[in-house]
Every structure is written in C-alpha cells, then in structure tokens.
Amino acid sequence: MEYHHTSEMNGVVADYFSMCNESERNGLCREEKHSEDAADSNNLCHIEKAYSTILSELGEDVAREGLLRTPLRAAKAMQFLTKGYKETTQDILNDAIFDENHEEMVIVKDIDLFSLCEHHLVPFYGKAHIAYLPNKKVVGLSKLARIVEIYSRRLQVQERLTKQIASAISEALEPAGVAVVIEAAHMCMVMRGVQKMNASTVTSVMLGRFHDDPEVRKEFLALTMKK
C-alpha cells in the first residue's frame, strides 16, 4: 500500500513537471505547488495512520478485505470535507461582480449544505437560504453557493458558519443588506447523544436593512421559509 501510494504521487509530480516547462509558470510551479503537494502528502500519511489506529482500537480487524484501504479513504474524505480552509472568497468572487442598476431583493434558496460539527467530527447537513439587497453591484448567483461551500467545508458550529457566510457577502458586495438562514440536522444529536430523529436547528444572520427594517425581513422570510 505504501509503494502504491508513492507511485501515485510520482505520477502527479511528473504532470506538474511537464507544466513547469512553460517558463511563465516556472516560478509558481516549482516552488510553491511542489512543496504544497509534499506537505499535503505528509499530512495525508499521518491522518491515514491515525485512522488505522482508531480502527484497531475500536476492536476491528484492520487486515480484513473491507478495511484494507479504509484509513487512506477516510483520510482523503476528511481532507475533502475540510478543503474550505484553503479557499478564500477573493479567489472565487473577483471576476463575477457586475455593475447593475438593481436594488430589489435577490434570493438564492435551498442551497444544499454539508459540514462537520467541530465538537464530535460528525456531519450536519441541511439548506442555506441567502438574500441580499444590491447596491449597484450584483454577484454571479452561483458564487453565493460557492461561498457556502468555502465556509461549510470546515469544522464548524452552525452559528459561526451562518455569520461567516453573511460577513463574506457583506464585505465583497457592500450591499444594502444581507440575510442568511441555515436549517440543518445535526447527526451528533440524531445518531448519538439525545437521539432525536427529527430535530432541526435554525440559525440566521440579518445585516443592514434586513436587520433594521422588519418589513424587509418579513418579505425575505415569506419568500424563503416553507410552511
């Protein structure tokens, strides 16, 4: 398994070397990306070993067929589920802000959301609803969903997640108002602990006119929340 893993990495490194032959990308490729990949690979290896320990300490047979590659898969899964740490709003937003003479409410609702509870490392999932009141600047609609992705693919608490999404939109667009509502089920209280199957947690952040004007807030909630 060790050998196979190394040869996979060698293949990836070889691909980067051929891109490095284009001189304008030489600087970026050689130093930064290669050392990032090496660090990632190192992290992955340590996480893999940790999962192997967990499996055997739980009493499982780590040599049985179904579990042979589980430490590696679980490590990669965990890295994917926390990839948001390496992403920033600036990366995804810079090109997709447009001048537009529109000041009415824009809502993107029912954005599927998956995150990890930072207390138990167990998933919570649900939907995010986002609205903003443009102030001469509108954003590509999918970017709102991408902002949700950046902050949700981390170890989170739902309250903080809601606030980070709202703040990111507010800083990027400087709109007249931002509203974010998240409704989610927390597996840490569904599949363990108090074990309530149907409990749902709702958090919201209202900024600008959504905060100051109850009518605006009411309109947003009427258009967004299912009865």
Added chain:
Amino acid sequence: FCNLCNKNIIKTICLKKHSEDAADSNNLCHIEKAYSTILSELGEDVAREGLLRTPLRAAKAMQFLTKGYKETTQDILNDAIFDENHEEMVIVKDIDLFSLCEHHLVPFYGKAHIAYLPNKKVVGLSKLARIVEIYSRRLQVQERLTKQIASAISEALEPAGVAVVIEAAHMCMVMRGVQKMNASTVTSVMLGRFHDDPEVRKEFLALTMKK
C-alpha cells in the same frame, strides 16, 4: 464497583468488568490521541476553545457508533420469545437506522423494514428494532447489514420466512465523491417463504414500501 466486589458471588464478574473498563479506557485514550493528530494534520488549531475537548468527544462518539460489536442477539432476545399460535405476517417497518460506512467512516442512515412469518414462536416487537441496532452500530456495508439482520432473526425464531429491506442514504456519496443529494440505496434479503413464494413477497412489499 468496589463496594459490589465485597460480595464474593459477583467478585469474578466485578473483576472482569474492572479489567474491561480499564481496557476500554485504554482504547479511548488511544483513539483520543489519534483524533488529536487528525485535527492538527488537517491544519486546525487544536488549542482553540471549540476544539479543546473534541478528540475526547469524537473518540466517545466513535465508540458509541460502534458499540454493536459488543452486543449479541442472544443477550437481547432470550426472554422475549413467546409461544403464540399465529402464522400470519408480522411487519415492523420504518425502523430508523444509523450506521457507518466501513470504507470512508462516514454515516449512512435510513429505514429498515422487517417482516417474518411466525412458526409458533413470536418475538417482542421492539426486539426486531434492537437487532437492527446491534448490527447497524458497527462499521458496515449495507448489503452485509441487511443479511446479518435477516440471519439473526432466522436463527433465533426459526420462522417460516424472514424479509428485511433497508433503504438508506450514504453520506459518502452525498457529501463527497459523486455528490448526489437524493440518491438512495435499497438492499433486501428474503428467506424462507418470502424467497420461495412470489405472492408472499408481493404482499410484504405492498404493505411496506411507500409509493
């Protein structure tokens, strides 16, 4: 525990429990350290307030989610099998089920529907749900889980037939990988008359599966 140990009669059980507890505690400590490693290797700050006790909580959570390894059907069934002159289908459906995918260590969850045709012996209804708990609180693949539940009921009750259907969502394909939000996996095991007689099977499915 120490007070109980003074009685000779249960001394042996106590000593075993102490050493079981000590082993459990040892395991927990190792799992906790492993989670601490995982958090720092993911780039998080393990000293920040929200994460301080996370390795311990995650370790305990994982032990709870795999507690089925320490439970057996015999433990829960022995007292609740009753002689009853009933041979018609008994169904317990929509049993909430939570398990861990053994490939990615990520939850899968859904519902189990169980039916059996008694052969002079009926079982306490909640025991069917408890059997689901025993086998689902382990690292699993859904196919094997379905089969283990069916086999356990079959061996315990020797009924004329057993049917188990599980319908579940796998977070490993919803929140990562192929990322299909609404995909659902259905597995079934049919034993005895549920296997041999299409009419019996049809009746079970009609009474159980939502349209």
